Amino acid sequence: MTDIRPLTPRECVKLLSSQPVGRLAFSENALPTIRPVNFFLHNGDIIVRTSRSGSISKLTKEVVAFEVDSLDPATHTGWSVVVIGRVTPVTDVDELAAMADPGHRPWAGGERSLFLRIPVDIISGRILQLAATDAVGDAAAS
Numbered sequence: 001m002t003d004i005r006p007l008t009p010r011e012c013v014k015l016l017s018s019q020p021v022g023r024l025a026f027s028e029n030a031l032p033t034i035r036p037v038n039f040f041l042h043n044g045d046i047i048v049r050t051s052r053s054g055s056i057s058k059l060t061k062e063v064v065a066f067e068v069d070s071l072d073p074a075t076h077t078g079w080s081v082v083v084i085g086r087v088t089p090v091t092d093v094d095e096l097a098a099m100a101d102p103g104h105r106p107w108a109g110g111e112r113s114l115f116l117r118i119p120v121d122i123i124s125g126r127i128l129q130l131a132a133t134d135a136v137g138d139a140a141a142s
Contacts, residue, residue: 002076003132007125012081015125016068017041024048025065028055039066040099046083046118047090047099057114059087066118081125083118090115 025034039048050056063086071078
């Protein structure tokens with residue numbers, strides 16, 4: 001059996017930083033759209049590197065949701081973190097230089113010269129973990 005509990009904002013940020021890929025949720029042509037994107041954190045903000053011509057590049061000033069998770073089908077455990085924020089382009093030259101680090105390369109091919117910032121305006125999360133009674137029951141059975 002598993003229990004669900006909310007995560008604290010600090011736990012959410014720690015888990016957010018543990019994954020290289022998240023899901024960006026936004027509206028495209030009045031329809032909900034979700035795209036997997038690789039990302040990194042910079043000064044507490046989510047940074048997505050994309051092309052200047054794709055649908056994600058048009059999100060400047062839009063409010064989006066960004067989700068990251070890790071699930072274990074074998075144990076039925078895992079966690080999910082959701083961030084809400086308004087997208088802005090990164091324009092500061094010093095910040096752009098720091099973000100050009102080879103460790104921040106996008107997974108998708110082609111030119112990806114646009115850096116978009118999603119500030120962590122709202123963050124929430126939940127964890128699905130083994131119930132304490134399961135651990136006690138398992139120990140008693142052995």
